[in-house]
Amino acid sequence: MTNPVPHADSPRLPVTFRPTRTRAVLLGIGGVLLVVLTVMSLLLETFTTGDRITFICTGLLGFGVLALLSRPKVVATEDGVTVTNLTTVRRLAWAQIVRVNLRSGDPWVHLDLSDGTSLPAMGIQTGIAKQQAIADARALRALVDTHGTVHSSD
Template sequence: MPASAPRVPGAPALPVTFRPNRTRIVLLVVGTVMFGVITAVGLTLERLSFGERISFVVTALLFLGALYLLSRPKVVAEESGVTVVNFTRVRRLEWAEILRVNLRPGDPWVFLDLSDGTSLPALGIQPGIARQQAIADARALRALAESHGSGEPG
């Protein structure tokens, strides 16, 4: 933490990574099992040609790839700023760009209000399976934004 930044209660030590671990585990396990089952079926069916067998494996890889993309989101907070990794995009933010960290009731994930007037979804903190963990992570990220940048208290 910079020497000028006051320590806000509830702010974790940096660097810290926020990610929905339970959701990630479920998605990767399901994807791996689906890949194995679809590949095994494609390779054991006797009436299939070589091209049809390959299409089973390619289809299984597509399912696995899609579930991997869904398990990718995370938010990495460091001294220099925050990196938000969503499904297909990565955005690097300076602390001063983050005005507010929001997780309102019913929100599917955290939203970051930015200094340019836009809002950025941060899918790395989502209350799906682990609601209490997501609330704690949102509070920790809010405390970090308040202590490192121009984040507004409350």
């Protein structure tokens, strides 16, 4: 494989893109929810053991759901891109990514793939930090431009 010519906007590899503000908010709310429900279950004297267990399990469930929502990320390495969404992980070679799209109104980046499909990359989402998402989409696009055009020599 030939060495790719770095694009001016390309970050150094490996790089991880994730909505850090959104992640901090989700995990913070989940932690507070768990603590509040646990403390309430222990302080209310009228609660039975079953009530306490139910409150704590509800807090754990809430924290788990919010932790799942904070999971998405996009990791770019020399070998390709790994897209981690809520419940799926997909590994792509650079050559499989045709285009990186973040259109106005899109909640997250979409990757157009060489097989004609599109893959949502929820690790770059507009949510709380729209300007950061735009910068991350541009950086990923620059990486695709740099590494996606590299072909092995025969």
